[in-house]
Amino acid sequence: MVGRLANKNTIITGAAGGIGLETAIQFLKEGANVVISDVNDKGLTAAEQKIKEVVGSFEGKLVAKVADVSNEVQVMALVEVCEPWGGVDVMFNNAGIMHPEDNGILNTEEKIWDLTQAINVKGVVYGCRAAIKSLLEHKKPGSIINTGSFVGLMGAATPQIAYTASKGAVLAISRELAVCYAQKNIRVNALCPGPLNTPLLQAFLDTDEKRTRRTVHLPMGRFGEAIEQAKAAVFLASDESSYVTGQDFLVDGGLTRAYVTDI
Protein backbone atom coordinates (compact mmCIF):
# COMPACT_ATOMS: atom_id res chain seq x y z
CA MET A 1 0.00 0.00 0.00
CA VAL A 2 1.37 3.44 -0.92
CA GLY A 3 0.92 5.82 1.99
CA ARG A 4 0.32 9.56 1.91
CA LEU A 5 3.92 10.14 3.09
CA ALA A 6 5.64 7.35 1.16
CA ASN A 7 9.41 7.94 0.83
CA LYS A 8 9.32 11.17 2.80
CA ASN A 9 12.17 11.57 5.28
CA THR A 10 10.70 13.12 8.39
CA ILE A 11 11.99 14.37 11.74
CA ILE A 12 9.80 14.82 14.80
CA THR A 13 11.08 16.56 17.94
CA GLY A 14 9.38 16.10 21.30
CA ALA A 15 8.41 12.60 20.18
CA ALA A 16 8.57 10.85 23.58
CA GLY A 17 4.92 11.62 24.26
CA GLY A 18 1.80 13.56 23.39
CA ILE A 19 1.51 15.03 19.89
CA GLY A 20 5.00 13.94 18.80
CA LEU A 21 4.47 10.28 19.65
CA GLU A 22 1.04 10.13 17.98
CA THR A 23 2.46 11.86 14.92
CA ALA A 24 5.30 9.34 14.65
CA ILE A 25 2.72 6.55 14.61
CA GLN A 26 0.69 8.27 11.89
CA PHE A 27 3.77 9.18 9.79
CA LEU A 28 4.99 5.58 9.85
CA LYS A 29 1.53 4.27 8.98
CA GLU A 30 1.59 6.62 5.98
CA GLY A 31 4.88 5.18 4.72
CA ALA A 32 7.37 7.84 5.89
CA ASN A 33 10.89 7.31 7.15
CA VAL A 34 10.83 8.77 10.65
CA VAL A 35 13.48 10.14 12.99
CA ILE A 36 11.98 10.47 16.44
CA SER A 37 13.79 12.69 18.89
CA ASP A 38 13.42 13.93 22.45
CA VAL A 39 15.58 15.23 25.29
CA ASN A 40 14.11 12.51 27.53
CA ASP A 41 16.16 9.42 26.61
CA LYS A 42 14.16 6.91 28.66
CA GLY A 43 10.90 8.34 27.34
CA LEU A 44 12.23 8.13 23.80
CA THR A 45 13.17 4.46 24.18
CA ALA A 46 9.71 3.72 25.57
CA ALA A 47 8.12 5.68 22.72
CA GLU A 48 10.09 3.72 20.11
CA GLN A 49 8.87 0.49 21.67
CA LYS A 50 5.27 1.71 21.75
CA ILE A 51 5.41 2.87 18.13
CA LYS A 52 6.62 -0.56 17.01
CA GLU A 53 3.87 -2.28 18.99
CA VAL A 54 1.10 -0.02 17.69
CA VAL A 55 2.16 0.18 14.06
CA GLY A 56 3.23 -3.45 13.73
CA SER A 57 4.97 -3.90 10.40
CA PHE A 58 5.93 -0.80 8.42
CA GLU A 59 7.88 -0.14 5.25
CA GLY A 60 9.71 3.01 6.31
CA LYS A 61 12.74 3.38 8.54
CA LEU A 62 12.48 4.35 12.22
CA VAL A 63 15.43 5.90 14.05
CA ALA A 64 15.39 7.26 17.60
CA LYS A 65 17.96 9.91 18.49
CA VAL A 66 18.20 11.93 21.68
CA ALA A 67 18.53 15.68 21.17
CA ASP A 68 17.93 18.82 23.18
CA VAL A 69 16.34 21.27 20.75
CA SER A 70 17.91 24.22 22.56
CA ASN A 71 21.29 22.92 21.36
CA GLU A 72 21.83 23.71 17.67
CA VAL A 73 24.56 21.09 17.17
CA GLN A 74 22.23 18.38 18.43
CA VAL A 75 19.42 19.57 16.17
CA MET A 76 21.73 19.59 13.14
CA ALA A 77 22.65 15.98 13.97
CA LEU A 78 18.99 15.00 13.49
CA VAL A 79 19.04 16.31 9.94
CA GLU A 80 22.29 14.39 9.36
CA VAL A 81 20.42 11.14 10.06
CA CYS A 82 18.37 11.75 6.91
CA GLU A 83 21.40 12.41 4.68
CA PRO A 84 21.97 8.78 3.60
CA TRP A 85 18.26 8.62 2.75
CA GLY A 86 18.53 11.66 0.43
CA GLY A 87 17.96 14.49 2.92
CA VAL A 88 15.07 15.64 5.09
CA ASP A 89 11.67 16.33 3.49
CA VAL A 90 9.55 17.11 6.54
CA MET A 91 10.66 18.77 9.77
CA PHE A 92 8.16 18.79 12.63
CA ASN A 93 9.51 21.16 15.30
CA ASN A 94 7.15 20.07 18.01
CA ALA A 95 9.14 19.95 21.27
CA GLY A 96 8.03 22.50 23.82
CA ILE A 97 7.64 23.13 27.52
CA MET A 98 5.11 24.87 29.73
CA HIS A 99 6.96 25.47 32.98
CA PRO A 100 5.00 25.09 36.25
CA GLU A 101 6.53 28.35 37.53
CA ASP A 102 5.51 30.27 34.41
CA ASN A 103 2.91 32.79 35.60
CA GLY A 104 1.96 36.45 35.23
CA ILE A 105 4.26 39.29 34.19
CA LEU A 106 4.89 40.33 37.81
CA ASN A 107 5.92 36.97 39.18
CA THR A 108 7.62 34.97 36.44
CA GLU A 109 11.34 34.76 37.10
CA GLU A 110 13.88 35.51 34.41
CA LYS A 111 15.30 31.96 34.50
CA ILE A 112 11.83 30.58 33.62
CA TRP A 113 11.52 33.13 30.83
CA ASP A 114 14.97 32.23 29.44
CA LEU A 115 14.44 28.47 29.63
CA THR A 116 11.08 28.72 27.88
CA GLN A 117 12.42 30.87 25.05
CA ALA A 118 15.51 28.64 24.69
CA ILE A 119 13.39 25.54 24.07
CA ASN A 120 10.18 26.87 22.53
CA VAL A 121 11.67 29.61 20.34
CA LYS A 122 15.36 28.88 19.73
CA GLY A 123 14.53 25.18 19.39
CA VAL A 124 12.15 26.00 16.54
CA VAL A 125 14.66 28.38 14.93
CA TYR A 126 17.39 25.72 15.03
CA GLY A 127 15.07 23.11 13.56
CA CYS A 128 13.97 25.44 10.76
CA ARG A 129 17.54 26.49 10.00
CA ALA A 130 18.87 22.93 9.84
CA ALA A 131 15.97 21.76 7.64
CA ILE A 132 16.11 24.77 5.29
CA LYS A 133 19.89 24.39 4.81
CA SER A 134 19.45 20.73 3.89
CA LEU A 135 16.47 21.35 1.60
CA LEU A 136 18.34 24.10 -0.26
CA GLU A 137 21.44 21.92 -0.63
CA HIS A 138 19.37 19.05 -2.01
CA LYS A 139 17.22 21.44 -4.09
CA LYS A 140 14.13 19.70 -2.73
CA PRO A 141 10.68 20.93 -1.82
CA GLY A 142 9.84 20.50 1.83
CA SER A 143 7.36 21.00 4.60
CA ILE A 144 8.25 22.49 7.95
CA ILE A 145 5.65 22.30 10.69
CA ASN A 146 6.21 24.26 13.88
CA THR A 147 3.97 23.63 16.86
CA GLY A 148 2.52 26.93 17.96
CA SER A 149 -0.59 27.25 20.10
CA PHE A 150 -3.92 29.02 20.24
CA VAL A 151 -2.35 31.11 23.04
CA GLY A 152 -0.29 32.82 20.35
CA LEU A 153 -3.58 34.24 19.06
CA MET A 154 -5.79 34.70 22.14
CA GLY A 155 -5.32 36.33 25.52
CA ALA A 156 -5.97 34.33 28.66
CA ALA A 157 -6.60 35.52 32.21
CA THR A 158 -4.83 32.36 33.37
CA PRO A 159 -1.42 33.74 32.38
CA GLN A 160 1.74 31.89 31.44
CA ILE A 161 3.57 34.87 30.06
CA ALA A 162 6.77 33.15 28.96
CA TYR A 163 4.88 30.37 27.17
CA THR A 164 2.47 32.79 25.51
CA ALA A 165 5.35 34.95 24.26
CA SER A 166 7.18 31.90 22.96
CA LYS A 167 4.20 30.70 20.95
CA GLY A 168 3.61 34.18 19.53
CA ALA A 169 7.21 34.06 18.33
CA VAL A 170 6.68 30.63 16.74
CA LEU A 171 3.77 31.99 14.69
CA ALA A 172 5.76 35.04 13.57
CA ILE A 173 8.85 33.00 12.68
CA SER A 174 6.79 30.46 10.71
CA ARG A 175 4.99 33.19 8.75
CA GLU A 176 8.21 34.96 7.79
CA LEU A 177 10.01 31.78 6.74
CA ALA A 178 6.98 30.73 4.68
CA VAL A 179 7.18 33.95 2.70
CA CYS A 180 10.97 33.90 2.38
CA TYR A 181 11.11 30.33 1.04
CA ALA A 182 7.86 29.97 -0.89
CA GLN A 183 9.71 30.32 -4.21
CA LYS A 184 11.91 27.38 -3.20
CA ASN A 185 8.82 25.25 -2.56
CA ILE A 186 9.58 25.07 1.13
CA ARG A 187 6.30 25.38 2.99
CA VAL A 188 6.23 26.49 6.62
CA ASN A 189 3.11 26.29 8.75
CA ALA A 190 2.40 26.65 12.44
CA LEU A 191 0.20 23.91 13.81
CA CYS A 192 -1.88 25.62 16.50
CA PRO A 193 -3.47 23.14 18.90
CA GLY A 194 -6.23 24.09 21.29
CA PRO A 195 -5.95 22.84 24.88
CA LEU A 196 -5.25 19.11 24.90
CA ASN A 197 -5.53 16.02 26.97
CA THR A 198 -1.74 15.56 27.15
CA PRO A 199 0.49 15.62 30.25
CA LEU A 200 1.89 19.04 29.26
CA LEU A 201 -1.42 20.77 30.06
CA GLN A 202 -3.19 18.26 32.27
CA ALA A 203 -0.32 18.26 34.80
CA PHE A 204 -1.16 21.95 35.23
CA LEU A 205 -4.90 21.40 35.57
CA ASP A 206 -4.89 19.34 38.72
CA THR A 207 -8.34 20.31 40.05
CA ASP A 208 -11.86 20.12 38.59
CA GLU A 209 -12.14 23.87 39.11
CA LYS A 210 -9.08 24.53 36.92
CA ARG A 211 -10.33 22.17 34.21
CA THR A 212 -13.83 23.68 34.19
CA ARG A 213 -12.35 27.20 33.99
CA ARG A 214 -11.11 26.08 30.53
CA THR A 215 -13.78 23.72 29.24
CA VAL A 216 -16.56 26.35 29.47
CA HIS A 217 -14.74 28.17 26.66
CA LEU A 218 -14.49 25.09 24.44
CA PRO A 219 -17.48 24.81 22.08
CA MET A 220 -17.12 21.03 22.01
CA GLY A 221 -16.94 20.92 25.80
CA ARG A 222 -13.81 18.77 25.82
CA PHE A 223 -10.06 18.98 25.50
CA GLY A 224 -8.52 17.85 22.23
CA GLU A 225 -6.60 14.60 21.83
CA ALA A 226 -3.02 14.31 20.59
CA ILE A 227 -4.08 12.12 17.69
CA GLU A 228 -6.32 14.91 16.39
CA GLN A 229 -3.18 17.06 16.06
CA ALA A 230 -1.24 14.17 14.52
CA LYS A 231 -3.83 13.80 11.75
CA ALA A 232 -3.43 17.50 10.93
CA ALA A 233 0.35 17.10 10.93
CA VAL A 234 0.00 14.31 8.33
CA PHE A 235 -1.97 16.68 6.09
CA LEU A 236 0.57 19.51 6.48
CA ALA A 237 3.47 17.11 5.86
CA SER A 238 1.89 15.57 2.77
CA ASP A 239 1.63 16.92 -0.76
CA GLU A 240 -2.13 17.23 -0.19
CA SER A 241 -1.34 20.58 1.44
CA SER A 242 0.86 21.76 -1.46
CA TYR A 243 -0.82 25.22 -1.55
CA VAL A 244 -0.92 25.67 2.23
CA THR A 245 1.88 27.79 3.66
CA GLY A 246 2.33 30.56 6.19
CA GLN A 247 -0.76 29.50 8.09
CA ASP A 248 -1.63 29.48 11.75
CA PHE A 249 -3.24 26.08 11.24
CA LEU A 250 -5.75 25.90 14.06
CA VAL A 251 -6.90 22.53 15.34
CA ASP A 252 -8.75 23.84 18.36
CA GLY A 253 -12.33 22.51 18.38
CA GLY A 254 -13.61 25.97 17.43
CA LEU A 255 -12.15 27.68 20.50
CA THR A 256 -10.78 30.69 18.65
CA ARG A 257 -14.11 31.23 16.86
CA ALA A 258 -16.24 31.25 20.00
CA TYR A 259 -17.60 34.18 21.96
CA VAL A 260 -20.26 32.46 24.07
CA THR A 261 -20.41 28.68 24.02
CA ASP A 262 -23.45 26.41 24.33
CA ILE A 263 -22.20 24.93 27.61
Ligand code: NAD
Ligand atom coordinates in the same frame (compact mmCIF):
# COMPACT_ATOMS: atom_id res chain seq x y z
P1 NAD B 1 4.25 16.67 25.88
O1 NAD B 1 4.81 17.23 27.15
O2 NAD B 1 3.57 15.35 25.91
O3 NAD B 1 5.39 16.62 24.76
C1 NAD B 1 6.44 17.54 24.68
C2 NAD B 1 7.74 16.76 24.50
O4 NAD B 1 8.81 17.69 24.31
C3 NAD B 1 8.10 15.90 25.72
O5 NAD B 1 8.30 14.56 25.33
C4 NAD B 1 9.38 16.53 26.23
O6 NAD B 1 10.29 15.61 26.81
C5 NAD B 1 9.94 17.17 24.98
N1 NAD B 1 10.90 18.22 25.28
C6 NAD B 1 10.85 19.14 26.26
N2 NAD B 1 11.95 19.89 26.24
C7 NAD B 1 12.72 19.45 25.20
C8 NAD B 1 13.97 19.82 24.68
N3 NAD B 1 14.70 20.80 25.22
N4 NAD B 1 14.45 19.15 23.60
C9 NAD B 1 13.74 18.14 23.06
N5 NAD B 1 12.55 17.73 23.53
C10 NAD B 1 12.05 18.38 24.59
O7 NAD B 1 3.26 17.77 25.36
P2 NAD B 1 2.41 17.96 24.01
O8 NAD B 1 1.10 18.46 24.44
O9 NAD B 1 2.50 16.81 23.12
O10 NAD B 1 3.21 19.19 23.40
C11 NAD B 1 3.78 19.22 22.13
C12 NAD B 1 3.77 20.63 21.62
O11 NAD B 1 2.40 21.08 21.54
C13 NAD B 1 4.49 21.64 22.49
O12 NAD B 1 5.23 22.54 21.67
C14 NAD B 1 3.36 22.38 23.19
O13 NAD B 1 3.72 23.68 23.57
C15 NAD B 1 2.30 22.37 22.10
N6 NAD B 1 0.93 22.61 22.55
C16 NAD B 1 0.38 21.80 23.48
C17 NAD B 1 -0.92 22.08 23.91
C18 NAD B 1 -1.58 21.25 24.97
O14 NAD B 1 -2.65 21.62 25.47
N7 NAD B 1 -1.01 20.12 25.36
C19 NAD B 1 -1.64 23.14 23.37
C20 NAD B 1 -1.05 23.93 22.40
C21 NAD B 1 0.25 23.66 22.01
